[in-house]
Amino acid sequence: MIRFKDVSKRYPTGYDAVNRLSLELERGEMAFLTGHSGAGKSTLLKLIAAIERPTRGQILIDGHNVTNLSRRRIPSLRRKIGLVFQNYQLLHDRSVFDNVALPLVIAGLPPQEIGKRTRAALHKVGLLKREKALPITLSGGEQQRVSIARAVVNRPPILLADEPTGNLDPELSEEIMHLFEQFHQVGVTVLVASHALNLISRFNKRIIRLEHGKLIESNITKRRRAERRAR
Amino acid sequence: MVRGAILSRTPLTVRLHAHGRDHARTLISSLGRLYRAPVSSTMTTAVIGIALALPGGLYLLLANLQAVAGGWQSSARISLFLELDTPPQSVKALGSRLRRHEDVTDVQIISAKQALHEFRANSGFGGALNALPENPLPPVLVVSPALSSSQTKQTSALVAELKELPEVDLAQLDMQWLERVHAMMDIARRGVTVIALLLGLAVLLIVGNTIRLDIQNRREEIEVVKLIGATDAFIRRPFLYGGMWYGLLGGLLAWLLIGAAMLLMAGPAQHLALLYDSKHQLLGPGFKGTFLILSIGAALGLAGSWLAVRRHLSAIEPR
Numbered sequence: 001m002i003r004f005k006d007v008s009k010r011y012p013t014g015y016d017a018v019n020r021l022s023l024e025l026e027r028g029e030m031a032f033l034t035g036h037s038g039a040g041k042s043t044l045l046k047l048i049a050a051i052e053r054p055t056r057g058q059i060l061i062d063g064h065n066v067t068n069l070s071r072r073r074i075p076s077l078r079r080k081i082g083l084v085f086q087n088y089q090l091l092h093d094r095s096v097f098d099n100v101a102l103p104l105v106i107a108g109l110p111p112q113e114i115g116k117r118t119r120a121a122l123h124k125v126g127l128l129k130r131e132k133a134l135p136i137t138l139s140g141g142e143q144q145r146v147s148i149a150r151a152v153v154n155r156p157p158i159l160l161a162d163e164p165t166g167n168l169d170p171e172l173s174e175e176i177m178h179l180f181e182q183f184h185q186v187g188v189t190v191l192v193a194s195h196a197l198n199l200i201s202r203f204n205k206r207i208i209r210l211e212h213g214k215l216i217e218s219n220i221t222k223r224r225r226a227e228r229r230a231r
Numbered sequence: 232m233v234r235g236a237i238l239s240r241t242p243l244t245v246r247l248h249a250h251g252r253d254h255a256r257t258l259i260s261s262l263g264r265l266y267r268a269p270v271s272s273t274m275t276t277a278v279i280g281i282a283l284a285l286p287g288g289l290y291l292l293l294a295n296l297q298a299v300a301g302g303w304q305s306s307a308r309i310s311l312f313l314e315l316d317t318p319p320q321s322v323k324a325l326g327s328r329l330r331r332h333e334d335v336t337d338v339q340i341i342s343a344k345q346a347l348h349e350f351r352a353n354s355g356f357g358g359a360l361n362a363l364p365e366n367p368l369p370p371v372l373v374v375s376p377a378l379s380s381s382q383t384k385q386t387s388a389l390v391a392e393l394k395e396l397p398e399v400d401l402a403q404l405d406m407q408w409l410e411r412v413h414a415m416m417d418i419a420r421r422g423v424t425v426i427a428l429l430l431g432l433a434v435l436l437i438v439g440n441t442i443r444l445d446i447q448n449r450r451e452e453i454e455v456v457k458l459i460g461a462t463d464a465f466i467r468r469p470f471l472y473g474g475m476w477y478g479l480l481g482g483l484l485a486w487l488l489i490g491a492a493m494l495l496m497a498g499p500a501q502h503l504a505l506l507y508d509s510k511h512q513l514l515g516p517g518f519k520g521t522f523l524i525l526s527i528g529a530a531l532g533l534a535g536s537w538l539a540v541r542r543h544l545s546a547i548e549p550r
Contacts, residue, residue, distance in 0.1 A: 051458070051549050071463075071545075078460030089455050106461045108249030150459070 007057030082151030279481025438535030478532020
């Protein structure tokens, strides 16, 4: 589903955020991206969503080469990707409902359909009762859940999260990770960048480690290895 | 085909509905935005209104002057002095023929006898005339040209045409000073056009600047929406409609200002008309003028915001 072929990202200052990275994430797979601060996790995610462009190498998403995707085609790529950031990126002058409904409005769905799906997504993250509230009246965890609801409301095939539990307490963090797992279970390809190693290790998923922009290990869990061998 | 957010697999009617919905929603929400910032919206609208009212009012003034001058034009007369020995039947026949001419509204026939009678009555030369053996005066046809406005060229053409008639000895146009009036009005019209163009440019720049500021203020929102995969067209729309609303409301204000000016001038104008024995009524913008000012306002607003959007929207990308 997501494939990086020898990808490098060098910033104009000469800093190599990502260095000759090759990676493959299969459709419907869930993986965690770990590494120290500045290892290139955010950059990797941004490269997938075409927020940044690689200086070298190729990126393929769902079989399509998006390395040199024209500006006009980027929106259609981003609509296939649900994005969750550490800073929530919510619109503060709109209600929770309007925030979550935004991808559906952009897709041009009829109002009844928008209402249905938005409420379904809010229900999934447990915030149906707060649909009319403004983001500023919500706690950090609630805002993050709104952000997640928005990311999944239009059922994208890919879900990317950059430090989604960064500002949250351990209990809440685990809840959020479980949410991601639930989405994974319905077939979404999930990639979560996170510092929280102890939390990640509780989930039986592939862990991709980055260091200074290079791939150190892409360890597949024992069970997966067995599955792969069996194939 | 339609490279938009709307899935290319959906049928055309569904896509059109979706587009229509989005346009309607954006049209109303952009007006709502103006409403929610009343002070700044009012100020911008006021500037646009004044900028549009000035050329609008001047054009209207010109139109009124033109109508008045046209009234003068209609009192222009062409006097056709016919050959001395033209028989009365021929005079009458020519008169009827000319009445049917497309550029002629009326022909007044003054036979040689009538001319003599008038001359005797009005000139005081009565005694001298008795000494003459024959009537020295020719029959005269006074032709009223049917001209709608300032076409002095048409009048001259008509005079030239009538001069060529075999029965006509001399053709004379009574109002040559009218040409001078029309020449002055042409200059005035040019001047007003220049003013209109400059003010139109001003409106463009004002709206452009306002929308630019709006874009800056909504920077974060634009970044987020781009992140979610909104097309440029989707993001542009509210700003374009906002600009159009500014222009439209500005045009409406201009219309009101012109109306107010007309009310103020109605009294003195009527007084002047009375002094000139004119039946002229002060001309307003009318249906056509109103439509023009509103649509030009909207078009300028749209154009102004289009310029701002083109320059500044693409600079904002998610980080």
